[in-house]
Amino acid sequence: MQLVYDGQAAAFEVIYDRHADASFSLAYRMCGQRALAEDVVQEALLALWRSGARYDRARGSVRTWVLGIVHNRAIDALRRRTRRDRGLVSDEGIEERLVAPERTDIEVVRSDEAREIRDALEQLPEEQSRVIELAYFGGLTHVEIASMLDAPVGTIKGRMRLGLAKMRMTLGDPSEVVQ
Amino acid sequence: MSANGPPVDPDDCGGNAAPYVLGALTAEEHEAFRRHMESCAVCREEVASLTVVAAALPVSAPQVSAPAELKRRVMSSVRADARAPGSEESPSSSPRAGRVRVRWLPALAATAVAAALIVLAVAAIVPSGGSGRTRVIHAEVLAPNARASLRVNAGHAELTIAHMPQAAPGHVYELWIKRSAGPIPTDALFTIAADGGATVGVPGSVSGVREITVTSEPLGGSSVPTSPAVIVARLS
Numbered sequence: 001m002q003l004v005y006d007g008q009a010a011a012f013e014v015i016y017d018r019h020a021d022a023s024f025s026l027a028y029r030m031c032g033q034r035a036l037a038e039d040v041v042q043e044a045l046l047a048l049w050r051s052g053a054r055y056d057r058a059r060g061s062v063r064t065w066v067l068g069i070v071h072n073r074a075i076d077a078l079r080r081r082t083r084r085d086r087g088l089v090s091d092e093g094i095e096e097r098l099v100a101p102e103r104t105d106i107e108v109v110r111s112d113e114a115r116e117i118r119d120a121l122e123q124l125p126e127e128q129s130r131v132i133e134l135a136y137f138g139g140l141t142h143v144e145i146a147s148m149l150d151a152p153v154g155t156i157k158g159r160m161r162l163g164l165a166k167m168r169m170t171l172g173d174p175s176e177v178v179q
Numbered sequence: 180m181s182a183n184g185p186p187v188d189p190d191d192c193g194g195n196a197a198p199y200v201l202g203a204l205t206a207e208e209h210e211a212f213r214r215h216m217e218s219c220a221v222c223r224e225e226v227a228s229l230t231v232v233a234a235a236l237p238v239s240a241p242q243v244s245a246p247a248e249l250k251r252r253v254m255s256s257v258r259a260d261a262r263a264p265g266s267e268e269s270p271s272s273s274p275r276a277g278r279v280r281v282r283w284l285p286a287l288a289a290t291a292v293a294a295a296l297i298v299l300a301v302a303a304i305v306p307s308g309g310s311g312r313t314r315v316i317h318a319e320v321l322a323p324n325a326r327a328s329l330r331v332n333a334g335h336a337e338l339t340i341a342h343m344p345q346a347a348p349g350h351v352y353e354l355w356i357k358r359s360a361g362p363i364p365t366d367a368l369f370t371i372a373a374d375g376g377a378t379v380g381v382p383g384s385v386s387g388v389r390e391i392t393v394t395s396e397p398l399g400g401s402s403v404p405t406s407p408a409v410i411v412a413r414l415s
Contacts, residue, residue, distance in 0.1 A: 008261070009254070009257045009258045009260075009261040010384070012254075012257050013254055013257070013383065013384075014383065016250060016253060016254065017365075017382035017383055020245040020249070020250060020253075021242060021243070021244050021245050021368075022237060022238075022242065023245070024243060024244070024245035024246075024249065025237070025240045025241065025242045025243050026237040026240050028240075028243055029237075029240035029241065034246070038245075038246060038248075038249050041245065041249060041253075042249060042252055042253050045253050046253060046256055046257070049256075049257050049260065050260065064234045067234075067237045068234070070237075071202060071237065072202065075202050113238055114238050114239060114240075114241075114242060117235050117236065117238045117239040118239040121236075121239055132201065132236075135198065135201040135202065135203035136201045136202065136203075136233065136236050137236075137240070139202070140203065141198075141203050141204065141205050141208075142198040142203045142204065143205070145203070154194070156198075157194050157195070157197060157198055158194075160197035160198055160201060160203070161194075161196065161197035161229070163197075164197055164200070164201075164229045164232045164233065165228075165229070167232045167235075168228065168229070168231065168232045171232070171235065
């Protein structure tokens with residue numbers, strides 16, 4: 001990472017090669033459109049390169065750090081789009097984006113750790129996994145989710161917390177699952 | 180709302196931890212909660228506990244390969260930045276692609292593969308729109324009628340494949356690089372589009388790389404080749 005801070009393109013390329021697929025997968029899962037996902041990843045990685053943002057080892061792996069930046073950029077992009085399209089996109093449309101991204105011939109590579117995390121998510125009661133997916137992958141705020149599901153904000157927050165806590169119990173220490 | 184954003188409801192202390200780690204607070208709420216945590220050990224602990232789960236969620240997304248074109252765009256901007264006046268870019272620095280994990284495919288299998296390869300490698304130099312000249316290497320391809328060529332420019336390469344059959348069910352194609360020793364796996368795992376085509380960026384620099392190969396591997400890729408190469412591009 002030090003070489004990246006020093007502005008070395010070759011060092012940055014190593015970071016790109018190691019994390020681009022995971023970054024694109026996350027952005028694509030969130031945006032449901034290849035073009036938008038590409039824009040998000042490009043924006044996130046160039047921001048990382050240009051800002052010289054510091055990686056703090058104490059806060060997790062490099063991948064966790066990079067994906068956190070991608071996640072934030074994807075949320076920004078989704079919320080910009082939601083504001084722009086407000087009134088044009090139905091709630092059903094948002095959920096459809098989450099479960100049915102556009103078709104692609106690119107291979108879906110399922111690793112053991114991915115399956116473990118997915119299983120833990122799928123084992124949750126539906127109302128808990130739904131709010132976690134809408135929040136994390138859908139980029140919706142807790143207020144938007146409450147409105148969408150016609151439930152009190154406190155209930156939505158409670159479902160998020162219960163769901164994450166159960167996943168933690170199922171997975172043990174997820175940071176050991178995700179290398 | 181105050182100038183510093185909405186205050187955190189004291190009766191809801193900890194209630195915002197889950198939406199915080201999931202990115203489900205508004206920008207104002209996020210900032211207010213971040214400030215609240217500075218003085219609230221309970222919330223800090225709750226966030227730390229839930230963050231490890233939230234950080235694992237991206238892995239649950241179906242993993243797809245980033246388009247080669249995306250890398251071209253990103254690295255083009257990065258190199259332009261690095262070349263800009265005042266940059267401390269070291270021109271001699273070179274990345275190492277992939278993870279060094281393996282020994283090479285047994286020699287016997289390699290010999291059998293070589294005998295089955297049906298297209299001879301031909302190299303040509305063509306003008307390029309990028310920096311320097313582009314060298315196009317026609318690869319040897321096992322599948323009848325399939326074609327593959329490797330375009331090398333400024334130390335980087337991209338493999339373009341046409342009329343290639345899909346990998347067997349439960350398998351993906353994996354790209355390997357070979358320098359002086361055995362093949363080194365890369366993170367480039369891919370499948371073939373409906374039209375039989377694929378474009379795959381070779382991770383890292385191909386400086387010193389003698390051969391680039393493609394094999395069919397179980398989903399998730401392998402650390403050593405488990406099947407004969409279906410594409411071989413010889414750079415030297």
